[in-house]
Amino acid sequence: MKLWGKIEQAFFHPISASGFGLMRIAWGYAVLFYYLLEWHDVTRYYSGAGLLPVSMESIVMRMQWRFTLLDIVTEPYAVFGVYVVFLACAFLTILGIWPRLTTILTTLFLFSFHERSYLVLGGGETVLRVIGFLLMIAPGIDAFSLKRFQQQWQQWRKTRELLPTLTQPAWPFFLLLWQFSVIYLASGIDKLFGEMWRAGTAVAAVLHHPHFARWPMHFMDTISPLATPVTHATVAWEFSWLLLYIPSALTNRIPLWNRLVVRRTILIGGLLFHGGIFLFLDVGSFTLSLFAGYFGLLLGEDFTALRRLFNRNKKAPITVLYDGNCGLCRRSMFSFVIIDHLHRLKPVDFRDLPARKAAAPDLSEEDLDRSIHIRFPDGRTEKGFFAFRALAKHIPVLWPVYPTLFFPGVPTVGQMIYAKVAARRNRCSHENCKV
Amino acid sequence: MLSTVNFSALKRPLIVLFCFWHMAAVAIFVMPTALQQTVIGRARASVYPWIAPYMFVTSQWQQWNLFSPNPLRKVTNYVLQAKTGGRWKDIADFNRSTIQVWRRADELKILRTIEDKNKLLSPIAERFLREQCARVAVGTSLRLIYRSYVLPPLLKPLPPVWWRTYVPEKSDVPGAITRCPPLARK
Numbered sequence: 138m139k140l141w142g143k144i145e146q147a148f149f150h151p152i153s154a155s156g157f158g159l160m161r162i163a164w165g166y167a168v169l170f171y172y173l174l175e176w177h178d179v180t181r182y183y184s185g186a187g188l189l190p191v192s193m194e195s196i197v198m199r200m201q202w203r204f205t206l207l208d209i210v211t212e213p214y215a216v217f218g219v220y221v222v223f224l225a226c227a228f229l230t231i232l233g234i235w236p237r238l239t240t241i242l243t244t245l246f247l248f249s250f251h252e253r254s255y256l257v258l259g260g261g262e263t264v265l266r267v268i269g270f271l272l273m274i275a276p277g278i279d280a281f282s283l284k285r286f287q288q289q290w291q292q293w294r295k296t297r298e299l300l301p302t303l304t305q306p307a308w309p310f311f312l313l314l315w316q317f318s319v320i321y322l323a324s325g326i327d328k329l330f331g332e333m334w335r336a337g338t339a340v341a342a343v344l345h346h347p348h349f350a351r352w353p354m355h356f357m358d359t360i361s362p363l364a365t366p367v368t369h370a371t372v373a374w375e376f377s378w379l380l381l382y383i384p385s386a387l388t389n390r391i392p393l394w395n396r397l398v399v400r401r402t403i404l405i406g407g408l409l410f411h412g413g414i415f416l417f418l419d420v421g422s423f424t425l426s427l428f429a430g431y432f433g434l435l436l437g438e439d440f441t442a443l444r445r446l447f448n449r450n451k452k453a454p455i456t457v458l459y460d461g462n463c464g465l466c467r468r469s470m471f472s473f474v475i476i477d478h479l480h481r482l483k484p485v486d487f488r489d490l491p492a493r494k495a496a497a498p499d500l501s502e503e504d505l506d507r508s509i510h511i512r513f514p515d516g517r518t519e520k521g522f523f524a525f526r527a528l529a530k531h532i533p534v535l536w537p538v539y540p541t542l543f544f545p546g547v548p549t550v551g552q553m554i555y556a557k558v559a560a561r562r563n564r565c566s567h568e569n570c571k572v
Numbered sequence: 573m574l575s576t577v578n579f580s581a582l583k584r585p586l587i588v589l590f591c592f593w594h595m596a597a598v599a600i601f602v603m604p605t606a607l608q609q610t611v612i613g614r615a616r617a618s619v620y621p622w623i624a625p626y627m628f629v630t631s632q633w634q635q636w637n638l639f640s641p642n643p644l645r646k647v648t649n650y651v652l653q654a655k656t657g658g659r660w661k662d663i664a665d666f667n668r669s670t671i672q673v674w675r676r677a678d679e680l681k682i683l684r685t686i687e688d689k690n691k692l693l694s695p696i697a698e699r700f701l702r703e704q705c706a707r708v709a710v711g712t713s714l715r716l717i718y719r720s721y722v723l724p725p726l727l728k729p730l731p732p733v734w735w736r737t738y739v740p741e742k743s744d745v746p747g748a749i750t751r752c753p754p755l756a757r758k
Contacts, residue, residue, distance in 0.1 A: 204629070266631050346644060
């Protein structure tokens with residue numbers, strides 16, 4: 138009974154579902170991206186009129202315990218139709234529209250394409266398949282979905298607060314962690330039997346293989362002295378995944394042992410390892426597929442630590458003064474809050490007098506009524522387009538746009554657009570107002 | 573009888589059982605080939621019939637031997653030759669620099685698989701050649717040549733200057749052959 142209690146606690150204690158939500162999005166992108174690349178060849182690879190007709194499947198494929206829709210749908214136009222539906226499902230998975238249904242459909246389509254022909258399959262495709270399976274059965278894949286967005290909006294309308302972080306039981310995380318550990322440990326054990334891995338020359342050989350080398354050979358020659366330490370570091374890092382399975386009864390006795398630090402070091406090692414592969418070698422979809430899986434290995438405390446790291450020089454939040462009587466303004470404020478992943482914004486309805494007096498006593502309601510105002514902890518104030526531009530710097534999803542807001546002419550056009558929208562914003566008070 | 577079973581009470585134990593089963597199945601299935609001749613390998617062989625159906629039906633089959641036990645040393649350029657005037661002439665070369673970047677990984681994977689399982693996959697290689705018939709006149713013979721060399725088995729690290737002066741010895745191995753029929757032309 139005591140043992141079951143421990144197992145139950147380990148498998149079912151709630152953990153943040155954000156990692157799996159991000160993994161769903163990244164996996165959807167990887168599937169969509171790599172299958173879009175096959176647009177011109179899809180009937181060649183998977184239809185009965187292509188390289189592998191159904192009558193020849195037995196020379197390439199195992200025939201037992203194998204199910205694929207594409208054994209039934211074999212005509213090229215029909216295969217292309219299935220392919221388009223598959224891509225549409227992957228796209229909906231990214232957006233999180235009916236996330237459970239679209240994730241299951243995308244995974245089943247993925248299985249069908251993989252089981253139809255092994256000719257184009259590699260390690261990356263296998264990673265996509267195993268992640269798809271885990272996403273299909275994990276209870277918490279709704280984070281960062283449109284479904285979740287709608288739930289958050291309903292909550293925000295009622296309380297001006299967001300819902301607490303979505304959680305799921307820990308078991309899907311364990312299955313994913315186990316899958317990654319198996320990948321690296323199986324690969325590490327196999328490498329120990331290779332003379333070139335033991336001699337420290339394996340990476341040099343891979344760098345000089347023209348099928349994989351991303352850069353000209355003279356460049357690969359130049360970096361080859363680094364190959365020996367990288368070869369040994371690769372094997373050591375693959376075995377480091379074993380450290381995650383040392384019982385806490387033992388690690389508690391090791392001075393300075395910190396489970397969080399060990400786990401994060403291994404994950405950062407993975408980013409460096411796969412980032413290096415991506416930078417120097419062309420190994421198809423392998424790297425990006427694995428990166429998608431790394432999102433699922435992030436726990437709530439990792440997101441908190443990342444936030445702390447980014448906010449290490451920030452002492453107080455930025456106050457955003459918005460008009461609580463205007464539907465468009467409430468919706469805009471909600472949009473900022475929902476993407477405020479670094480928790481740097483503090484929304485204040487300037488129609489709420491005590492709140493306004495506390496946040497910006499020097500600003501009048503008339504001034505604030507003209508445009509959005511933001512106030513920094515140091516007392517600096519920005520408004521209108523410039524407030525939006527300043528906020529973009531603090532909202533990670535807007536970082537790609539942020540530099541473009543400084544391009545010549547953009548501020549002028551931005552101010553004009555902002556002024557037009559602001560002038561029309563009070564046409565109606567409900568949130569679905571078209572401006 | 574069924575109505576007396578409390579299914580919600582069984583839910584958690586069933587999930588835990590499934591997790592243990594799945595984790596064991598994945599770990600046993602991916603056992604490195606190098607271990608398959610050992611005691612562990614023999615133990616794996618005895619449970620394989622139990623786990624294989626699960627791994628295949630759920631499409632979780634996997635093997636993690638990318639670049640191991642040793643990295644791939646054989647480098648092949650896939651050359652298409654046409655017979656004109658009684659002599660074989662190169663008409664195309666499939667390699668990293670001649671295949672579009674978005675098709676490169678898939679096309680090279682197909683060609684590598686055809687090369688590795690040369691005899692077994694000769695019907696696939698012939699279909700590949702038939703696709704190339706639009707390049708030549710009706711009735712022309714086409715063949716695939718594996719123009720390859722093998723990187724040396726590096727047992728000690730070599731300096732950049734060695735790599736710069738390294739000149740591989742290439743050899744041609746003929747693969748599948750076909751004669752372009754009129755129907756194959758587009």
